[in-house]
Amino acid sequence: MMLPVLQLIMRDGSLALNGATAQAALHLMLKIFYVLGALIYLLFAGIVTRQINLMRHTVETNFSGTVQLMGWVHLALAILVFVIFLLFL
Amino acid sequence: MPDIFDSGEHKRRQSEAEESLPELVQDVEERSTQDVQSEPEDHPDSERNERVHKPKHHKRSVDDYSEVMRRERPTQNSIGAYAPKPLDVAFSTQNPDEDIILLLRQHPITQLKWVLIALVLAAMPILFTSIGMFSFLPDSFYAAGLVGWYLLVLGFIIESFLRWFYNVYIITDERIVDVDFDSLLHRNISSAKIDNIEDVTATAAGFAATLFDYGTVVIQTAAEKREFEFPGVPHPSRVTSLINEMVIEEEREKLEGRVS
Numbered sequence: 001m002m003l004p005v006l007q008l009i010m011r012d013g014s015l016a017l018n019g020a021t022a023q024a025a026l027h028l029m030l031k032i033f034y035v036l037g038a039l040i041y042l043l044f045a046g047i048v049t050r051q052i053n054l055m056r057h058t059v060e061t062n063f064s065g066t067v068q069l070m071g072w073v074h075l076a077l078a079i080l081v082f083v084i085f086l087l088f089l
Numbered sequence: 090m091p092d093i094f095d096s097g098e099h100k101r102r103q104s105e106a107e108e109s110l111p112e113l114v115q116d117v118e119e120r121s122t123q124d125v126q127s128e129p130e131d132h133p134d135s136e137r138n139e140r141v142h143k144p145k146h147h148k149r150s151v152d153d154y155s156e157v158m159r160r161e162r163p164t165q166n167s168i169g170a171y172a173p174k175p176l177d178v179a180f181s182t183q184n185p186d187e188d189i190i191l192l193l194r195q196h197p198i199t200q201l202k203w204v205l206i207a208l209v210l211a212a213m214p215i216l217f218t219s220i221g222m223f224s225f226l227p228d229s230f231y232a233a234g235l236v237g238w239y240l241l242v243l244g245f246i247i248e249s250f251l252r253w254f255y256n257v258y259i260i261t262d263e264r265i266v267d268v269d270f271d272s273l274l275h276r277n278i279s280s281a282k283i284d285n286i287e288d289v290t291a292t293a294a295g296f297a298a299t300l301f302d303y304g305t306v307v308i309q310t311a312a313e314k315r316e317f318e319f320p321g322v323p324h325p326s327r328v329t330s331l332i333n334e335m336v337i338e339e340e341r342e343k344l345e346g347r348v349s
Binding site: 034038047054060061063071078088 | 179241257259
């Protein structure tokens with residue numbers, strides 16, 4: 001995946017890339033964008049889970065367990081998406 | 090005819106009181122002993138002593154003085170916006186002998202805005218795909234984009250729900266508590282004792298507020314936080330009446346010396 005980018009840098013200033021190389025570079029940029037987005041989202045999901053835990057002790061209701069479960073499922077989904085983006089894109 | 094102070098009579102009454110004092114002390118001691126004897130055997134001594142020496146709390150039940158609460162039944166539905174006498178609900182700064190009388194959240198109809206936004210956000214990929222906006226993307230990236238987008242929508246729904254769910258207003262028999270959960274990074278908990286309440290105002294303005302009976306309750310206090318605002322809560326007039334009844338009861342407690 002890194003090869004097209006290396007070719008882009010080493011071409012002595014000529015930017016005449018063939019179609020396949022340009023497409024590969026675009027894919028790499030997209031992948032970086034997706035993975036960074038997923039990483040930021042993962043941080044957000046972590047904060048949500050942490051806040052749910054804090055608020056659960058602030059206001060205790062019989063629905064708190066369900067809300068906490070929702071937070072954990074959300075965090076698990078965020079981790080799963082991050083891993084998929086990182087490994088399979 | 091005005092009463093004339095008779096020093097002889099006064100001295101006679103004083104001496105009678107002094108004579109009866111040992112009998113009163115003995116009576117109190119006997120009652121204390123009876124209380125100790127009636128305690129169950131399984132209590133540890135320290136706990137028993139604490140219970141014996143703890144002053145009796147002559148607090149009346151809310152149903153005894155509140156016309157509003159007398160008509161309400163205890164609820165187990167802690168996800169509702171108007172939960173009178175909620176069961177299985179507690180908050181972190183609650184005292185052991187403090188009872189929650191009313192738990193309030195914003196009326197569900199006020200949350201319609203974010204529900205509609207979430208629906209529009211969920212429908213957007215369908216709209217953009219139908220006009221071929223993402224046709225330049227490879228299939229894998231398109232699918233990943235869809236997954237990422239719906240995860241974002243899910244995050245928005247969860248954050249909005251939490252903001253509603255944890256933004257609660259609690260009225261206990263001793264104070265009012267305002268738990269503000271404005272965003273994931275900001276939360277604030279403030280409370281004021283009932284006897285610090287000075288003024289209560291309920292405002293219901295607009296078509297939806299009138300139709301669904303919700304509005305804003307503003308409570309002016311003499312506490313550190315001068316004003317408590319419960320926006321968009323159901324039955325604002327009922328809430329105002331309840332708080333007024335509680336203020337009156339608090340004053341009555343003071344007059345009758347029932348303050349713990």
